[in-house]
Amino acid sequence: MPVAAWTDPRHRLGVRGERVALEYLIACGWDIEAHRFRLGRHDVDLVARRGSLVAFVEVKTRRGSAFGETVESVGSGKRRILARVAECWRARYGRRGDVYRFDLIGLRPGPAGLVVEHVADAWRL
Numbered sequence: 001m002p003v004a005a006w007t008d009p010r011h012r013l014g015v016r017g018e019r020v021a022l023e024y025l026i027a028c029g030w031d032i033e034a035h036r037f038r039l040g041r042h043d044v045d046l047v048a049r050r051g052s053l054v055a056f057v058e059v060k061t062r063r064g065s066a067f068g069e070t071v072e073s074v075g076s077g078k079r080r081i082l083a084r085v086a087e088c089w090r091a092r093y094g095r096r097g098d099v100y101r102f103d104l105i106g107l108r109p110g111p112a113g114l115v116v117e118h119v120a121d122a123w124r125l
Contacts, residue, residue, distance in 0.1 A: 017061025
């Protein structure tokens with residue numbers, strides 16, 4: 001189903017956040033290798049590359065902080081799932097000499113639109 005047909009505002013907000021994160025990473029010199037790389041029903045939001053550094057990026061967009069900050073929203077279960085999906089991407093597309101990490105981009109409303117918070121190397125396995 002195309003994004004334009006989605007009716008759930010949370011999903012539409014998430015897609016908007018992914019687009020903002022993608023544009024942010026490109027502006028910071030990253031190349032986007034994949035958007036929503038899937039393994040079964042799970043996915044990694046963005047796979048970004050800068051030279052031999054590959055970041056598997058989870059994007060979290062919030063309307064506010066009532067349910068915690070965006071950077072607090074990726075628990076151990078989600079991290080394990082992301083690790084499995086990332087391992088699949090690495091096996092298919094990784095290059096010799098690549099270095100991998102997990103990043104988190106949190107987006108929240110600000111006076112001029114979404115505010116980006118990029119946490120590089122947000123967690124380790």
